[in-house]
Every structure is written in C-alpha cells, then in structure tokens.
Amino acid sequence: MAKKAKRANDINLYYMNGQAQKNSKNIKNANKQKTKEREKRIKEQNKEKKEEGFDEQTEEVIQMTNKNKIKKDKEQRKKIEQQENKRKARNKKVKLALKIFVLLALIGGAITFALVSPIFNIKEIKVINNKTLSQETIISLSELKTGDNIFKFISSNVEEKIKSNSYIEDVKIHRRVPSMIEIDVVERTHDYSVDFLGQYAYINHQGYILEISEDSKQKPIIQGITTKEEDVVVGNRLCTQDLERLEQVIKIMSVSKEYGLDTKITSINISDENEYIVYMQEEQKTIYLGDNSNLSNKILYVNAIIEQEKGISGKIYANGDLNNGFNIYFHFDV
Secondary structure (H helix, E strand, C coil): CHHHHHHHHHHHHHHHHHHHHHHHHHHHHHHHHHHHHHHHHHHHHHHHHHHHHHHHHHHHHHHHHHHHHHHHHHHHHHHHHHHHHHHHHHHHHHHHHHHHHHHHHHHHHHHHHHHHCHHHECCEEEEECCCCCCHHHHHHHHCCCCCCECCCCCHHHHHHHHHCCCCEEEEEEEEECCCEEEEEEEECCCCEEEEECCEEEEECCCCEEEEEECCCCCCCEEECCCCCHHHCCCCCECCHHHHHHHHHHHHHHHHHHHCCCHHHCCEEECCCCCCCEEEECCCCEEEECCCCCCHHHHHHHHHHHHHHCCCCCEEEECCCCHHHCCCCEEEECC
C-alpha cells in the first residue's frame, strides 16, 4: 500500500511538473508571439512613416514642379503676347504708312488737277465794300488777271499789294471755286484836309495821309500842323504831337455835331494846344475855344451867339475859364 501511494505521488508530481513545463512553454511562446507582433507593428509603423514622408516630399516636389511649369507657361504666354503685339504694331504702321501714301497720292493728284485744269481758271474778279477807290484800281493793285489759275497765287501777297494804297485799311481775298475771286476791302475815309504848302493832305481820323491834292473837297481844314514837310507823304501818319491835337479836333467836331454846327466848320487851327481856333465861313465867325476844357458848355454858348448874331461878321471868345466866372462874348468886326 505504501509503495502504491508513493508511486501515485510520484506520478502526480511528474504530471504536475510536466504541466508546469508545458504552461511555461506556452507562456514563452505567447511572449514570443507578442514580441513578433510588436516588432511587426513597429515595422509597419516605420514603413507607414517612411511612406508618409515620401508622400510629403513627393507632394512638395510636385508642387514645385507645377509652380515652375506655371511660371514657364506664363513667361511663354507673355513672350507670345509680346510677339503678337509687335506684329500688330508693325502691321498698324504698315497700314498707316499705306494710308498716308494713298492720301498724299490723292492730294497730289487733286492739286495737279486743280493747277492745270481750265475749270479753275479765273473768269471773274469782284470787288466789294469799296467806296472811294474804283474796282478797276483795286484789281490793278492786285495784279490778278482773268485766265490765271485760281490757285496759282498766295492770298497774303496779293493782299499786301492792295494795301500798298493808303486808302486801303484792310483787305481779304476769297476764292469762290471754281472760277471767281472776291476782293473784300475796308477803306480809310477822307475826314479832314490838312493845309500843307498851298495844297491839302487828305487824312482820316487816325491821321493817315491818304492823298495830296489842290482841292480840299469841302472837308474841315486843319491848319498849323507841326509834322515835318518831308514826312507829309502818302501812306505816312502825322507826327505824335499832331495826332494828339487831332484827337481834340475830333472832340470839337463831335460836340459841334450835337448842335448842327459840324457842317459849318471851315477850318480849325491847332498850332497852339491852349488855343484852338475854329472858323465858320458861312457864319462869318471866328471862334476862340481855348484849351477845350468845358467844351460842351462853350459850344452851347457859341451856338446861342451864332443864332443871335446871324449874318454879322465877328469873333466869339470862349477861351476863358467858365468855372471862374468867365463870360463868353461876341466882338463884331469893324
């Protein structure tokens, strides 16, 4: 019995040792399996990280490549656009040059036609607004002739030729295509006759000498000028001093016109700027006006005296200062 019990214990102990070894082996295998799985996971994680890193780098490279490609494409498009603009500019210049050439050719042809065609030969020369000079005189001054081409002269040159006459203040030449010339003149008028060496120099209100004649043509005669004899030439003007006194003469005539006396004035002596002397032959009166101060009042009194002393020859003295009590008076000739 004792041997059987001992044997049974040995068997149980063996069995327990075997089971323990088996469990230990299983644990080791499990640990190895876990270790392998962990290592596998680590490898997979590292592989994923490498792949992710590779993908990021690849993406960066692709992005850089795309940027470079976009830049190159942009530069290429810009280059093509510049070339296209240059081509268009060249074409535009060529077209412009061609248009200019055609235009010049047309103009040249038109000018040639206008200069040689008998259609544009002058058939009529017309003068307008002339009162003193005759149409024939003005046409002669212009040197234009019928039969000449209407375009074969320079207007300004013709105008200067016409203005060489002292009566012409201004002139304009108008071409009336196809065959008429119109000469539009502005004439100076003969307003006064200047007593000059037994003759008369006709002048206008600006003092231009228009003509020298032996006839005063019943214009108011201005006496006592200071302009030098050699300067009294047709086309010239009176000297500065005479021009200043001419302004006073114009004032006398203007105020006299208000009373109907301007047409009765025969002459005005301007030799003394402080004593303008007016002579009225029709009224047989010589009027001493002084320096033209208070001219309107003086002429008013002069007109009254002329009416009062009608037909009586004498002198009217209006050469005092009316503001200081001077009384205009009449002294008849003995």
